[in-house]
Amino acid sequence: MASHSDTLVVFFGATAGANGGKLGSDEREIILLVWQIVDLHEKKVGKIQQRLIKPDTIELTDQCKEETGLSVEELCKAEPLDTVLQQFQQAVSAEVKALGRSSYTLCVDGPLLIRQAIHPEASKKNLVLPECFYSFVDLKREFHKCCPNAGPVKDLTLPSMLEYVCLPAVNEQMAGVREVKSMMMIIQHILAEPYNHKFSLFETVKYKFESGACSKTEAVDSETVIRARGLPWQSSDQDIARFFKGLNIAKGGVALCLNTQGRRNGEALVRFINSEHRDMALERHKHHMGSRYIEVYKATGEEFLKIAGGTSNEVAQFLSKENQVIIRMRGLPFTATQQDVLGFLGPESPVTDGTEGLLFVKYPDGRPTGDAFVLFACEEYAQNALKKHKQILGKRYIELFRSTAAEVQQVLNRYMSTPLISTLPPPPMVPVPVLATPSFITTSSTRDCVRLRGLPYTAAIEDILEFMGEHTIDIKPHGVHMVLNQQGRPSGDAFIQMKSADRAFMVTQKCHKKMMKDRYVEVFQCSAEEMSFVLMGGTLNRSGLSPPPCKLPCLSPPTYAAFPAQTAMLSTEAAALYQPPLLATPRTPQPPTHSPAPTLTYYSPQPQLYMNMNMNYTAYYPSPPVSPSTVSYFAAPPGSMAAAVAQPAAPVLPQPGALVRMQGLPYSAGVKDILSFFQGYQAETSLHVHS
Numbered sequence: 001m002a003s004h005s006d007t008l009v010v011f012f013g014a015t016a017g018a019n020g021g022k023l024g025s026d027e028r029e030i031i032l033l034v035w036q037i038v039d040l041h042e043k044k045v046g047k048i049q050q051r052l053i054k055p056d057t058i059e060l061t062d063q064c065k066e067e068t069g070l071s072v073e074e075l076c077k078a079e080p081l082d083t084v085l086q087q088f089q090q091a092v093s094a095e096v097k098a099l100g101r102s103s104y105t106l107c108v109d110g111p112l113l114i115r116q117a118i119h120p121e122a123s124k125k126n127l128v129l130p131e132c133f134y135s136f137v138d139l140k141r142e143f144h145k146c147c148p149n150a151g152p153v154k155d156l157t158l159p160s161m162l163e164y165v166c167l168p169a170v171n172e173q174m175a176g177v178r179e180v181k182s183m184m185m186i187i188q189h190i191l192a193e194p195y196n197h198k199f200s201l202f203e204t205v206k207y208k209f210e211s212g213a214c215s216k217t218e219a220v221d222s223e224t225v226i227r228a229r230g231l232p233w234q235s236s237d238q239d240i241a242r243f244f245k246g247l248n249i250a251k252g253g254v255a256l257c258l259n260t261q262g263r264r265n266g267e268a269l270v271r272f273i274n275s276e277h278r279d280m281a282l283e284r285h286k287h288h289m290g291s292r293y294i295e296v297y298k299a300t301g302e303e304f305l306k307i308a309g310g311t312s313n314e315v316a317q318f319l320s321k322e323n324q325v326i327i328r329m330r331g332l333p334f335t336a337t338q339q340d341v342l343g344f345l346g347p348e349s350p351v352t353d354g355t356e357g358l359l360f361v362k363y364p365d366g367r368p369t370g371d372a373f374v375l376f377a378c379e380e381y382a383q384n385a386l387k388k389h390k391q392i393l394g395k396r397y398i399e400l401f402r403s404t405a406a407e408v409q410q411v412l413n414r415y416m417s418t419p420l421i422s423t424l425p426p427p428p429m430v431p432v433p434v435l436a437t438p439s440f441i442t443t444s445s446t447r448d449c450v451r452l453r454g455l456p457y458t459a460a461i462e463d464i465l466e467f468m469g470e471h472t473i474d475i476k477p478h479g480v481h482m483v484l485n486q487q488g489r490p491s492g493d494a495f496i497q498m499k500s501a502d503r504a505f506m507v508t509q510k511c512h513k514k515m516m517k518d519r520y521v522e523v524f525q526c527s528a529e530e531m532s533f534v535l536m537g538g539t540l541n542r543s544g545l546s547p548p549p550c551k552l553p554c555l556s557p558p559t560y561a562a563f564p565a566q567t568a569m570l571s572t573e574a575a576a577l578y579q580p581p582l583l584a585t586p587r588t589p590q591p592p593t594h595s596p597a598p599t600l601t602y603y604s605p606q607p608q609l610y611m612n613m614n615m616n617y618t619a620y621y622p623s624p625p626v627s628p629s630t631v632s633y634f635a636a637p638p639g640s641m642a643a644a645v646a647q648p649a650a651p652v653l654p655q656p657g658a659l660v661r662m663q664g665l666p667y668s669a670g671v672k673d674i675l676s677f678f679q680g681y682q683a684e685t686s687l688h689v690h691s
Contacts, residue, residue: 007096007104008137008187008199010036012179013113014068017061024116025283029055031075032068033084034176036184037092039099040191040199045184046095048177051087052078068175082127089130106136109158109183111203116280119205119246120287134205139183146195158182165189205248209241211326211405212252213319216309220301223275224250226282227299228268230292231256237404240268243289247277252319255308255406258414264407269304308406315412318359319405324352324375325382328403328411333394334368341372344393349385352377359408361415367513369415373408444528448501450508451524451531452494456517464494467516474503481535495531 012035017028031053037046054075065071079087096104108114114136122129140156150156150164158179162169167185172178190197214220228240237254253271256264272278278298285296329341338355351357357375362368376382382402389400452464461480465472479497482490498504504525512523662674 006040007099007101008038008040008107009092009104009132010038010180010183010187011106011108011113011136012176012183013117014064014176015117016055016057016059016064019064019067021110021112022283023112024120027120027287028061028064029053029057029121030081030117031055031060031064031070031078032176033088034180035088035092036180037095037099037104038184038187039101042099043188043191044099045188046099048180049088049091050174050176051084053081053084054078055081069173070175081121081125085127085130089132092132104132105199105202106132107139107183107187107199108136109139109179111136111138111276112280114205115246115277116283120284123242123245134207136203137199137201138203139186141201142197142199143186143190145201146190146197158186161186205246209238209249209254210251210322211237211319211324213316213405213409214252214255214305214308215316216305218305218309220271220304221275222300222302224272224278225299225301225304226270226272226278227297227303228270229266229295229297231264231266231268231294232289232292233264233266234401235264235268235289236402237268237406238402239289240270243287243294244270244281244284247281248273252308252405254404255304255410256404257307258407258410269299269307271301271304271308307410309409309413314359315409318373318375319408321352321357321375324357324377325379326403326405326408327374327376327382327385328401328407329372329374330370330399330401331396332368332370332372332398333396334370336368336393340393341374344391344398345374345385345388349376349381349388351375361411363415363513371411371415373403373411446501447525447527448498448504449526449528449531450496450498450504451526451534452496453492453522453524454519455490455492455494455521456519457490457492459490459494459516463516464496467511467514467521468496468507469511471498471503471507471510474499474507481531483534493534495526495535497528497531501525 012033013030014032015023015026015028016031017026018024032050033053034048034050036048038044052070052075054077058072058075060070060072060075078084092104096102106114114133118129118133121127138153140153140161143156143161144150144153147164150161159169159182162182162185165186167189170178170181170185172181189195228243231240235256237256240254240256241249250271250273255269255271257267257269259265270281272281282296282298284294286293287296288294332341338358338360341358342351342354345351352375359373360368361371361373374385376385386400386402388398390397392398452467455464461482464480468475476497476499481495481497483493483495485491496507498507508523508525511521513520514523515521665674
């Protein structure tokens, strides 16, 4: 059998839009193909063949009309692309056979015609291209090999190559024919003395994308990576590879990006075999995938490794099976076994190698996440599995999606990097002086407290103690603090004071994401200072601290007030917004004290329960066995706790009595209505009504 270098088919094409160096960049269809055969051994040249092609959208740009000289009327009489390709293959095969050869190779002036025009259009129209379009030689590269001083390959043009070897320009009016004749002259020149060139720089187009795993230790050139945005959420790596059809993507070079919830965000990082293919991929910016246009930008190797790189041997072994279709299952019951999954998929969707084709995603401590990946040997089995999308397994419906090797690695990385011991960041704030603090809470930066997040709304103290298990003995007396929402209902959060930071550390390690009433609870280590900050109405999360509400008449008063040191004297109206909440029982009025230090309020040192359902944020639940039933309010002894807050620049108003705030008043309510509401209590006659 003759080698591919025995016969060349000099091949040229044009589109209805941009041509030359921008060929294929505007997604316009091919309208012209011209070719001519040359026998490299006998130096025989065949007849030039030309075919017009009727595009689906018959519309030519002005530039195309000028360069090709074609009109819409001529194209309307032409055949569609699939018919012309069949005619091309039949004509070339017959001519090659007549020359006594059995094979041939396309020779083009640059790779754009094959990679950016033929393959993308055939892919969109679901056409099967002849095998000859998967291997070709680039005349520019072959010429540069013969004449390295002619300049860089990317700067070579047919006129410049003719000029370099002192050949005259071709005088031909017909577009396509002119280019083919020019290419033929160059080929014949470099085949003769003194060059005696042998065509050997064969380029190939991959038939399909190869999946595979990528190691974090692998070196990835940033000049080979792009970021694609705007992808349909159900896109797979094969869909993305089809969008870039004609360009060679590296093995395992498609990494779908996930958001913080583990769902696809419409972006993907794609790694090509070299920078040339990456540059051609950038020319497909805003090309369409179905009805959506895809944005294509440059990216870095570091970004690709962050998404697709991994170190897990388990994943590498799972992905070692070649040519497998990967399906992701999400929402599996935590108790689901491999046999349960195989039974759910059924005999019509056999998993590759049985249980070895299943990969359950787990947390570092071995707990299941509800995710799994499944391998199927062919597309038919995968399609049968996808039909079970949102069907029930146990008591849960299961989501099934097409997936990729990079997504497998990314999901495993995400879960395996989840810290076993979660901690909250230290508060980025200046310590705030506390005016009134329960005696059993001492504000400290020592991280001897834990925060429970995600509690069932029906959870009680007994449930928390059962959840804590053996660590209950390490809780300080009255150290369990539930957090209520603005409606006075449980918010799902609670704070627990432990006897030491070490004990708090152990609780986070043992109890983080442990189940309570079918819900997993997150356990974070924090300090009393952070706890107090949240109990005042601030927010505390992984992204830092948000201050408590301040000076907002629409908010209920916090449990205890805190103000920055630089706050000036509060007006009487503003001070009314920050007084302790409504009393549960009446008390005997206390005479005002005239101590030079301001009189402050504080909670009695004896164990007590404080609860006000009109309050925004907090209620304190002491740990058993103490369960006091009395609620009381006391005036602080003169000078007690005053040193902690007395500052000349920020004097605090004396509090001879209690101020209360009422919400939900009828719009028609007057002063007499309010006073009659407090009948039986010792109420002052000073009222502030806010509109």
